[in-house]
Amino acid sequence: MILMEINQVIAAYFSPTYSTRDIVLTISSEIQHSPKQIDLSIYDNRETSYSFSSHELVVLGVPVYGGRVPADAAKRIHNLHGNNTPIILVAVYGNREFEDTLIELKDIVVSNGFIPVAAAAPVAQHSIIHSIAAGRPNAQDIQQARDFSKKVQDKLKKTVVLTQQDCIQLPGNQPYKKYGVIPLHPKAGHNCIQCGKCASNCPVHAIPQDHPDQTNTEQCISCMRCIVVCPKHARGLNPIVKAATANKLKKVCSQPKENLWIL
Numbered sequence: 001m002i003l004m005e006i007n008q009v010i011a012a013y014f015s016p017t018y019s020t021r022d023i024v025l026t027i028s029s030e031i032q033h034s035p036k037q038i039d040l041s042i043y044d045n046r047e048t049s050y051s052f053s054s055h056e057l058v059v060l061g062v063p064v065y066g067g068r069v070p071a072d073a074a075k076r077i078h079n080l081h082g083n084n085t086p087i088i089l090v091a092v093y094g095n096r097e098f099e100d101t102l103i104e105l106k107d108i109v110v111s112n113g114f115i116p117v118a119a120a121a122p123v124a125q126h127s128i129i130h131s132i133a134a135g136r137p138n139a140q141d142i143q144q145a146r147d148f149s150k151k152v153q154d155k156l157k158k159t160v161v162l163t164q165q166d167c168i169q170l171p172g173n174q175p176y177k178k179y180g181v182i183p184l185h186p187k188a189g190h191n192c193i194q195c196g197k198c199a200s201n202c203p204v205h206a207i208p209q210d211h212p213d214q215t216n217t218e219q220c221i222s223c224m225r226c227i228v229v230c231p232k233h234a235r236g237l238n239p240i241v242k243a244a245t246a247n248k249l250k251k252v253c254s255q256p257k258e259n260l261w262i263l
Contacts, residue, residue, distance in 0.1 A: 004159040006057045009035040013061040014073035016041050016223035019124035020092040024061035030149035040076040041203045052085040061090035066180040067099030082113035084162055089119040094126030095133035095253045103172025115162045118152045119170055121260040127224045129246045132253045148261045182222040184237055188213040192234040198226035
């Protein structure tokens with residue numbers, strides 16, 4: 001009997017504020033020391049096509065936006081093509097709920113030739129209201145992710161050939177919940193030096209390169225990357241709207257949630 005052999009691990013992620021990237025790398029690096037990385041957050045990667053074999057393992061992560069896969073992330077994930085390729089699905093959420101994100105991820109990748117062999121819904125600090133799930137993932141969360149990786153390895157080592165019948169069952173609803181509109185668009189303050197770092201890093205180019213102190217609110221996906229990368233901390237949200245959002249979220253996010261690991 002010839003057991004399944006994994007020659008390459010790929011860490012693929014849409015991660016504007018880097019939390020999802022870090023969790024995906026924690027999981028994938030436990031399986032292979034230096035996994036190949038595909039950053040789907042990069043604007044120039046939005047139409048790049050990638051193909052994978054049955055001897056590769058993809059660890060794919062996205063942040064949860066309103067209980068769904070971010071729409072722009074979903075479009076880019078459709079450019080990943082498997083050939084009975086095992087995949088680990090990761091939906092990182094800010095201590096509210098992940099709702100239909102995992103099942104939506106599964107539907108996308110299965111239609112593109114992947115076989116989900118494991119999945120996770122780990123908690124990370126909320127990307128907008130930082131007081132929610134502050135400090136997560138913590139040391140315990142990271143250890144859980146490493147233990148999860150080892151269990152996935154053990155599972156694959158016992159596998160001969162993967163078929164679509166090996167797809168794991170995941171929580172979620174079909175049809176998925178409707179996308180909610182997030183009226184939170186960062187703006188530049190008086191201390192903006194117009195360095196352009198926010199514009200070049202925006203996943204959807206919602207910030208003009210020649211006017212980086214502006215924001216195209218119709219294109220903005222409220223991912224908060226511009227706030228994270230600004231060297232002068234010049235970008236931020238309307239404090240009144242942010243405070244209202246914080247009060248609303250505190251009602252449903254006050255109790256720390258547990259990470260979910262599915263094998």
